[in-house]
Amino acid sequence: MTDQDSLALLFEQHRPRLRRIAERMLGSASESDDAVQDVWLRASAAGVDDVQNIGGWLTTITSRACLNILRARAARGEIPLDDDGGDPVVEPEPRTPDPLTQAQREDAISAALTAVHERLSPAERVAFVLHDSFDVPFEQIAELLERSPEAVRQLASRARRRMRSADVAGTRPARERRPVVDAFFAAARAGDFDRLVALLSPEVELRIDQGLSATSLVRGSASVASRALMFAIPDAVLEPVLIDGLPGVVVLVGGRAVSVMAFDVDGDRIAAIDAFAGPARVAELTLPTR
Structure with missing residues (x-):
């Protein structure tokens, strides 16, 4: 042979x-x-x-x-070329009820997922598919895309948020998941550790993006709840927004945005939180005009 x-x-x-x-x-x-x-x-x-x-x-x-x-x-203009590293799309949360019926929502799930996937940039799609579907390490994808592993992680994170938002949008609009987010902040402000843990999935992940490749990951309901208590700001103002279609908040202190947080809510628990923290990182995001 x-x-x-x-x-x-x-x-x-x-x-x-x-x-x-x-x-x-x-x-x-x-x-x-x-x-x-x-x-x-x-x-x-x-x-x-x-x-x-x-x-x-x-x-x-x-x-x-x-x-x-x-x-x-x-x-050729068929898909976005934006490979900038994965900044989220932050937009005001609609105040009007979702007009779609439940049957229409169910019919829309597959189409929504396909449409969002088609809107991912080339680098986002490569990072998301290789890592999330085929377990290729970020380091290997980074060599392919000629980026740092942290930049690739951010690309995959943004793609994941978009896909999750399309998935849940077909069955449960953001406004119906908002009470879980509100309960999370109420428990954090009250210092109620047990309530926080109950609101979090046991495998919850908190991803904190502070810019300049300074990203940290916290896993597990107890660890995330402890982090939430540690950094709770009693006098903060929470502005509800949608972040890549997921329910989220802009955290304001003294009228200044200090962090932006997106929540992936599965049922009555939070499955993942993406946080963009610090004035410098938040300044890089395009926020709704208040």
Whole structure:
């Protein structure tokens, strides 16, 4: 058996996964087949003599091929080209009730997810799909995108918020999840640790983005509740907003925005919190005019 035959056998073993990666990124079966065929041509031309991890190597080639296709779409105006690192879209929360009926909402879930996925920038889509769907480490994605691992983490985080907002928007509008957010802040101000823990999912994640790659992650209901008590500001004014479609708040102290927080609410508990903290980081965001 020749080296080329051995490579062909290895490639066929990995082809189903490579095609899934391409289809998730591109959303097109025909383009996915073309991308995977291009990967085979590139792989067969390069050879695998110096390759330590064939699966990771083929994943990188596939991702790069998809990234080129996505950037070509962006150049044609088919998808956004904004790869700036993942600042959220902050907008006023509508005061009027959602006009959609429950049946319409259920019918809209799939379409909403697809539409949001199509609006992700090339880098957001690559970071989100590779990390969240295929467990590719941020460090590996960072090499592909030529960014820092922290910048890639932020890209994936923004994509995740957008996808979550589309998912929940089909079944439960933000205004119906707002009471859980309000209860969270009420418990924090009252110093009620047990109530905070009850409002948080046991696996809750708090991601704190302070800019300049200074991002921290807090996991678990007890740890997040302790953090909320530690940084509760009794005289803060909370301005309700939507952040990438999720219920959130702008935290104002003395009329100045000091943090912005988005809440992923699942049922009657908070599953994740994205916080943008500090005047410098908040100043980088576009906030609604008060």
